[in-house]
Amino acid sequence: DLISQGFLAQTEGQYPTIVLTEKSEAVLRGTERVELIKVKINEDKKVSLLREVSHEYFKDLFDDLKKVRTAFAREENVPPYVVFSDATLVEFATYLPQTTDEIRRISGVGDLKLEKYGANFLKVIKDYCENDKLVSRINLKTPKREQKKRTKRDADGNDTYTVSLKMFKSGASIAKIAESRGMAESTIETHLVRFIQSGEISVREIVSNSKAEDIRNAILKLDTEATIERVKEFLGEDYSYGEIRAVIAEFLRYGNMAR
Secondary structure, X not given: OOOOOOOEEEOOOOOOOEEEXXXXXXXXXXXXXXXXXXXXXXXXXOOOOOOOOOOOOOHHHHHHHHHHHHHHHHHHOOOHHHHOOHHHHHHHHXXXXXXXXXXXXXXXXXXXXXXXXXXXXXXXXXXXXXXXXXXXXXXXXXXXXXXXXXXXXXXXXXXXXXXXXXXXXXXXXXXXXXXXXXXXXXXXXXXXXXXXXXXXXOHHHOOOHHHHHHHHHHHHHHHHHOOHHHHHHHHOOXXXXXXXXHHHHHHHHHOOOOO
């Protein structure tokens, strides 16, 4: 692009602008040429937002399930993906679970979401199947793979997350913990975020009230496009990925953006 070639430059700060350089002035004088390469995107290689499934799903059922998800999201004042992701809805509309045990086998359905939303989604699926004389296809689904993770521990048996938590609780700042442990500050933020969802740390211990409010508003504004990367791009350099993750962890814990 023109910036990497030195024909344009981007200023620093929260609201960066594009400015001309000595090379661009030469272009304007006609003493320098600019060569651009047209990039052709292969449509077949575009990444889908939906997880690939090996069996066809029922599009009209998927649309019905999205309406249920939207209702929950509006009631709880959270983005729709917090209820269930599109990938999970696709699996619902593919494998047509008919019982609590079957719906538990769907990717993205844990005990908390099952208890909170399971009955409503299950009713929509069962009603759809009854009307169209369909039966469960859960036998077509590959079982969830249980990931075995090896967690590094210190001499006292504490895992790396707990080490960071204990240092933070003792009064050490994120920067100090990172320096002491030889890690990036973003890594320490990631360690601490997991304890927000468990309730051992408050988001206010990591993110100021004003920043937390800005992040919540950004997530609500972006709605279904509110990935961490999009929220970061929307807010700018003054907001870290760790701060964004912390706010997301908070409303995943409470199920309400207003807290």
